[in-house]
Amino acid sequence: MGFESSICRADQILSGVNVPESAECVADEIFGPVAAIQSFEDTEDVIRRANNTQYGLVAYVFTENMRRGMSVCERLDYGMVGLNRGLVSDPAAPFGGSKQSGLGREGGHEGMHEFMETQYISASW
Numbered sequence: 791m792g793f794e795s796s797i798c799r800a801d802q803i804l805s806g807v808n809v810p811e812s813a814e815c816v817a818d819e820i821f822g823p824v825a826a827i828q829s830f831e832d833t834e835d836v837i838r839r840a841n842n843t844q845y846g847l848v849a850y851v852f853t854e855n856m857r858r859g860m861s862v863c864e865r866l867d868y869g870m871v872g873l874n875r876g877l878v879s880d881p882a883a884p885f886g887g888s889k890q891s892g893l894g895r896e897g898g899h900e901g902m903h904e905f906m907e908t909q910y911i912s913a914s915w
Contacts, residue, residue, distance in 0.1 A: 803827065811839060819845040819891060833862065841867045847887035848878055869895075 805827035809816060815826045830836040840849060849868040853859040856873075863871045869887035872878040879885065884895035895901050 799823070801825075811842075817843050819843075819847060833858070837862060837865050841865075844890045845887070846889040847891035848872065850876065 799822060801823040803825045804813075804815060805825075809826040809828050811817075811828075813826065815824055816828070828836075828839070830839070846868040848870045849863075849866045850872045851859050851862050851866075852874055853862075859873050863873050867888055869891060870878045870883075870885065880897075882898055884898040884900035886892050886895040894904055896904075
């Protein structure tokens with residue numbers, strides 16, 4: 791049984807032609823080895839396009855300019871962002887998304903908050 795006849799697929803890089811914003815792979819959350827390559831000239835436009843989805847689990851930024859990369863990462867509405875790396879998971883780091891990709895975090899210090907209750911005490915002395 792090969793890749794094409796099973797539920798598993800080989801890695802897919804969609805490029806050659808700029809993947810249009812209307813493509814399903816741009817707007818949907820894909821859980822598979824798919825990279826939809828889009829080129830851009832304006833940083834504001836690429837941030838708008840990246841955030842123009844109802845999902846926000848993870849985004850990836852690749853650049854030679856770390857200062858610019860950090861600036862872009864801070865403006866992305868995603869729970870996790872990989873900067874110049876394809877692996878974002880780490881047991882010590884919080885895992886989770888934003889928007890329709892989930893609320894809350896698992897793992898890391900932030901994940902412990904899911905098991906704690908806040909108590910407010912108002913007192914007069």
